[in-house]
Amino acid sequence: MDKPRVDELTGRETMGHEFDGIEELNTPMPRWWLWTFYATIIWGIGYTIAYPAWPMISGATAGLLGYSTRAEVAAQIDAHEAANAGLTGALLTQDMAAFDPQTDLHRYAVARGGAVFRAQCSQCHGAGAAGATGYPNLLDNDWLWGGTLEQIAYSIRHGIRNETDNDAHWTEMPAFGEILEPEEIAAIAEFIPTLPVSGGEGSGATLFADNCASCHGEDGTGDREQGAPNLADAIWLYGGDYDSLVETITYSRFGVMPAWGQRLSEADVRAVAAYVHGLGGGE
Known part of the structure; x- marks a missing residue:
């Protein structure tokens, strides 16, 4: 070498x-x-x-x-909970219908609820709560089951159409593709954009009155007791164009929301309700 x-x-x-x-x-x-x-x-x-x-x-x-980093975080959480024990206790006993936005309790609830919303709710409703197709916009004033603080808290606590909470909101639209002919569904889809009307004429109006009015009302403004959406405004969860309406009528929709009362503490449920209500769409 x-x-x-x-x-x-x-x-x-x-x-x-x-x-x-x-x-x-x-x-x-x-x-x-x-x-x-x-x-x-x-x-x-x-x-x-x-x-x-x-x-x-x-x-x-x-x-x-x-x-242990887990133990350190747990200790920090415990310290935080201890520091806010008084406000948390007040939040649990507060009559939500009498919530005063000018109080420290309300400010605490909104801050806590915002943190929970970003961690648990934003994945579906969006970081700004504006929703998406199939996921309700929480910024408007269109609420299937009511937008008061108590009603929002109930929806969060029990969820919608889930099989884990017996008190969940539950309503199911029939799949009219199994009931009506395609041309009848098309007639209804063409009629719906003309709402609200009273005494409408044509096959679409007759079919709507016979098949849809019992839930959505004769004028199509919906029924919150049943969770039937308002069809007479410009707010659509799955789209209000002709093709989307035909698909909805034919196959129906069945969105599910988890029962967050099984995952969050009652204080967190109330806090999220206060946060959502304060976004501007609550009643």
Whole structure:
């Protein structure tokens, strides 16, 4: 094996390879860098011994110091709850119909509810609560089951059309594709945009009166007791164009909302209701 060539200018050996006439010198790392590197290795080994680090089958090594980020967060949460115990207790006993927006309690509820909304509700209703197709806009004044503080809290607590809470709001629109002919569905879809009307004429009006008015009302303004939406305004959960109306009438809709009372504390449910109500769409 040939010995590496010695560079005439620096007096150092080369690495023995060449790129486009350029040779690399065999220059050792500075001692200070090497000692720093060795120190970081020692520190890293010590850290994995002292703190949770190595993944095991059912968890990670606990570390000699027994430190836990989960325990630290839990302690911070407990401290926060203790500091706000008085306001939380008042929130639980507050008559929601008599909530005063000018009080510290209401401000606390809105701040707490906003945090819960962003963590639990924004995935469906959007960060700004404007909703999306199939997910209600919470900023307008169109509420299927009412928009008072108490009604909003009830909807959050028990949810809509879920199978986990016996008190959930429940209403189901028939799939008229199994009841009516396609041309009859088309006639209704053409008639609905003409609402509100009284004594409308034509096959669409007759079919609407026979099949839809019992829930949505003769004038199409809906019925909150049944959760039947208002068809006479410009607010549509699944779209108000002809094709969307035909699809809705044919196959119906069946949106589901979880019963958040099974996942959140009662204080959080009330706080979210206060936050949503304060967005401007609540009644």
